[in-house]
Amino acid sequence: MSAAKKGGRWADLGPRTLSAAVLLAFGGSSIHLGGVAFASFVSIATGAVFWELLRMFRKDQDMAPLTAGGLAALAVFVAALVPLWLAPVVLAAPLAYGYSVLRGDHRLFAAYGAWVLLGGFGLVWLRDEYWAGWTWWVIFAVVATDVAGYFVGKYVGGRKFWPAVSPNKTWSGTSGGWAAAAFMGLLFVLLIGMPPDIIWISVFVAMFSQAGDMAESALKRRMGVKDSSQLIPGHGGVFDRFDGILGAGALAFLVAITWG
Structure with a gap:
């Protein structure tokens, strides 16, 4: 019997944790640390995601x-x-390069690539422009959701x-993620004095x-792959782990530049 079957529905909990x-x-x-340290971490992660993204579109490896x-990094x-x-x-530079080496699916790649780059940049920009508490809020809200x-x-x-x-996502888990994120926002309001709108x-x-x-x-379903890569045990690829963070980073950036 495989390890996955022995562990049942919790088989992936250990590696994921x-x-x-x-x-x-x-x-x-x-x-x-902020500054160069955070910019380097996010840039490397974004570059890895962009690598995985183009690998899914180009099968020749x-x-x-x-x-x-x-x-991208x-x-x-x-x-x-x-x-x-x-x-x-x-x-736009890595986006243009990726676009130029593809034989098809250009618009789809452009949409995903722009999202990845905006999400990565948004996280770095948020940490540079605001104090670390705002970045921690985004991270903890995403982790609580997950x-x-x-x-x-x-x-x-x-x-x-x-x-x-x-097929594994349920409405109960989805709504539970919303509630957990709101609760995390409440904690940031109560504990470190962030504005109530954060909730x-x-x-x-x-x-x-x-x-x-x-x-x-x-x-991944369209491209016929299970994971974006196998770089992170229990999660698959960097994209598999950072997809939610990148989505939240893009939103946080847009909210910040819109409302200040």
Whole structure:
């Protein structure tokens, strides 16, 4: 009998927990340090996601995805150093390269690639422009969404959220994620004095996080792959772990520049 069957529905809990702890340690340290440390961590993660993304579109596995990933990492890092109006020009470089080496699905790749780059840049920009508490809020809201969705979905079960795209997601887990994110927002309001609007905005952070997860699931199903790669035990690829964070990062950036 396989390990997965022996462990039943909780078989992936151990690897997921260990991987999440390691990522949290590195990510948390970089958030605390800010500056180059955080920009480097997010840039490398975004580059890895961009590499995985182009690998899914190009089946020949040549050097093009690796080149695109390197360009994406560099672009996110540099975009954080230049004036905000110039950042889209910098971020467009890896997008243009990836677009140029594809034989088809150009619009689909452009949509996913733009989301990945905006999400990565948004996280770095948020940490640079605001104090670390705002970045921690985004991270904890996403983690709360993911953890609550996992456990509530496993325990409660019930009607599937979107079985054609992600057969394991349930409405109970999805709504549990919204509630957990709102509660996390409340804690940030009570404990460190963040504005009360954070509570309801946290629900939207959860929704964008879940939308990122669903969008990646839809892409993997379309491309006929189970995981974006096998870089992270228990999670698959970097994209599999950071899809929700990137969705939330994009939202946080848009909210910040819109409302200040």
